[in-house]
Amino acid sequence: MIPVDQLRIRQATLQDLDVLTKFSAAMALETEHRHLDLSRLRRGTQAVIEQPERGQYYVADLRQDASADTVTIGQLLITYEWSDWRNAQFWWIQSVYVDPAWRHQGVYRAMHGAVMTLAQSRTDVCGVRLYVEGDNTIAQEVYARVGLTTSSYRIFESDFVLPKPSPSGHKR
Numbered sequence: 001m002i003p004v005d006q007l008r009i010r011q012a013t014l015q016d017l018d019v020l021t022k023f024s025a026a027m028a029l030e031t032e033h034r035h036l037d038l039s040r041l042r043r044g045t046q047a048v049i050e051q052p053e054r055g056q057y058y059v060a061d062l063r064q065d066a067s068a069d070t071v072t073i074g075q076l077l078i079t080y081e082w083s084d085w086r087n088a089q090f091w092w093i094q095s096v097y098v099d100p101a102w103r104h105q106g107v108y109r110a111m112h113g114a115v116m117t118l119a120q121s122r123t124d125v126c127g128v129r130l131y132v133e134g135d136n137t138i139a140q141e142v143y144a145r146v147g148l149t150t151s152s153y154r155i156f157e158s159d160f161v162l163p164k165p166s167p168s169g170h171k172r
Helices: 014-032 038-050 107-120 137-145
Strands: 007-011 056-063 070-083 088-098 125-130
Touching: 007 107, 014 038, 014 056, 014 070, 014 088, 038 056, 056 107, 070 107, 088 107, 107 125
Parallel strands: 088 125
Antiparallel strands: 007 056, 056 070, 070 088
16 A cells, blocks of 8 residues: 555646546556547547536646655546536546556545545535446446445446447456
8 A cells, every 4th residue: 555645636737638648548448448539538638627617637646755756646537417306416436547556555545535525525516426337347346445336327328429349359
């Protein structure tokens, strides 16, 4: 486990655009075997950072030594869904990625905890949700360990940009 004093969870800024783009592309390839258009991905990521009503990225920075130098080792994105039943919004966690060299060391747990603390401190947030690729059992186990439970809802979609990936390839 990474010592708590060496890990900092913070809102991402435009200075994080390159690492966010890199991490999101890696996550898509790893979990869904999708090669994303990097230019489109970069513009989409920048749009979130510049227009926070679309969402908010959070990153995990690791201080590697006694200096103030840090390296970003994880990310997640929060987007919003209004619930008329609750008169508040759900925060959706998506685009979760932890650099493979830093997995199984509490990085996602720290990011998740920071988001939950922030969400629970606000009266306009009624809950936190996320979706996970159906065959990604490793991620599902991680999410269960941090206290998330499966919902009674299933997600359906009509995607106009990314076609459904072919069934070839191994999924995690």
